[in-house]
Amino acid sequence: MDEAENYTKYEMARILGARSLQISMGAPFLIKVSEKELEEVKYNPIEIAKREFKEGIIPITVKKPFPKSEEFEKSKEKKAKE
Numbered sequence: 001m002d003e004a005e006n007y008t009k010y011e012m013a014r015i016l017g018a019r020s021l022q023i024s025m026g027a028p029f030l031i032k033v034s035e036k037e038l039e040e041v042k043y044n045p046i047e048i049a050k051r052e053f054k055e056g057i058i059p060i061t062v063k064k065p066f067p068k069s070e071e072f073e074k075s076k077e078k079k080a081k082e
Contacts, residue, residue, distance in 0.1 A: 007062060011062045012053070014062075015053065015058060015060050015062070016046060016049045016050060016053060018060055019049040019052060019053070019058050019060060020045040020046040020048070020049040021045075023045035023048055023049060024045040029048060029052070030052050030055075030057045030058065030059075031048075031051055031052050031055055031057065033048060033051070
Protein backbone atom coordinates (compact mmCIF):
# COMPACT_ATOMS: atom_id res chain seq x y z
CA MET A 1 0.00 0.00 0.00
CA ASP A 2 1.34 3.39 -0.98
CA GLU A 3 1.93 5.64 2.03
CA ALA A 4 0.76 8.71 0.09
CA GLU A 5 -2.79 7.32 -0.11
CA ASN A 6 -3.28 7.98 3.62
CA TYR A 7 -2.48 11.70 3.48
CA THR A 8 -3.78 14.78 1.71
CA LYS A 9 -1.37 16.78 -0.42
CA TYR A 10 -1.21 19.37 2.36
CA GLU A 11 -0.30 16.79 4.99
CA MET A 12 2.35 15.33 2.71
CA ALA A 13 3.81 18.80 2.10
CA ARG A 14 3.95 19.46 5.83
CA ILE A 15 5.58 16.12 6.62
CA LEU A 16 8.13 16.42 3.82
CA GLY A 17 8.88 20.03 4.74
CA ALA A 18 9.44 19.21 8.39
CA ARG A 19 11.61 16.19 7.63
CA SER A 20 13.68 17.99 4.97
CA LEU A 21 14.30 20.81 7.47
CA GLN A 22 15.54 18.24 9.98
CA ILE A 23 17.85 16.74 7.36
CA SER A 24 19.18 20.16 6.32
CA MET A 25 19.96 20.91 9.98
CA GLY A 26 22.08 17.76 10.23
CA ALA A 27 19.68 15.02 11.32
CA PRO A 28 20.81 11.53 10.31
CA PHE A 29 19.15 9.85 7.34
CA LEU A 30 16.62 7.14 8.17
CA ILE A 31 17.47 5.19 5.02
CA LYS A 32 20.76 4.03 3.61
CA VAL A 33 21.87 6.45 0.91
CA SER A 34 25.09 5.88 -0.98
CA GLU A 35 27.40 8.69 -2.00
CA LYS A 36 26.41 8.07 -5.62
CA GLU A 37 22.71 8.46 -4.78
CA LEU A 38 23.44 11.68 -2.88
CA GLU A 39 25.23 13.06 -5.91
CA GLU A 40 22.29 12.07 -8.15
CA VAL A 41 19.86 14.08 -6.01
CA LYS A 42 22.48 16.83 -5.58
CA TYR A 43 22.34 16.50 -1.78
CA ASN A 44 18.78 17.89 -1.86
CA PRO A 45 17.15 17.29 1.56
CA ILE A 46 13.65 17.35 0.02
CA GLU A 47 14.52 14.47 -2.32
CA ILE A 48 15.99 12.50 0.57
CA ALA A 49 12.83 13.17 2.64
CA LYS A 50 10.71 11.99 -0.32
CA ARG A 51 12.63 8.72 -0.41
CA GLU A 52 12.15 8.27 3.33
CA PHE A 53 8.43 9.03 2.96
CA LYS A 54 8.12 6.51 0.15
CA GLU A 55 9.67 3.87 2.44
CA GLY A 56 7.17 4.82 5.15
CA ILE A 57 9.74 5.40 7.89
CA ILE A 58 9.39 9.09 8.68
CA PRO A 59 8.55 9.31 12.41
CA ILE A 60 5.96 12.06 11.95
CA THR A 61 2.24 11.42 12.31
CA VAL A 62 -0.90 13.38 11.50
CA LYS A 63 -3.80 13.48 13.94
CA LYS A 64 -7.12 13.75 12.16
CA PRO A 65 -10.25 14.60 14.14
CA PHE A 66 -13.28 12.46 13.43
CA PRO A 67 -16.47 14.23 12.41
CA LYS A 68 -19.09 14.35 15.12
CA SER A 69 -22.01 12.03 14.55
CA GLU A 70 -25.65 12.89 15.25
CA GLU A 71 -25.81 10.11 17.81
CA PHE A 72 -22.86 11.57 19.70
CA GLU A 73 -24.43 15.04 19.66
CA LYS A 74 -27.76 13.70 20.95
CA SER A 75 -26.11 11.83 23.83
CA LYS A 76 -24.07 14.93 24.66
CA GLU A 77 -27.25 17.07 24.79
CA LYS A 78 -29.02 14.45 26.91
CA LYS A 79 -26.19 14.45 29.46
CA ALA A 80 -26.21 18.25 29.58
CA LYS A 81 -29.95 18.25 30.47
CA GLU A 82 -29.44 15.83 33.37
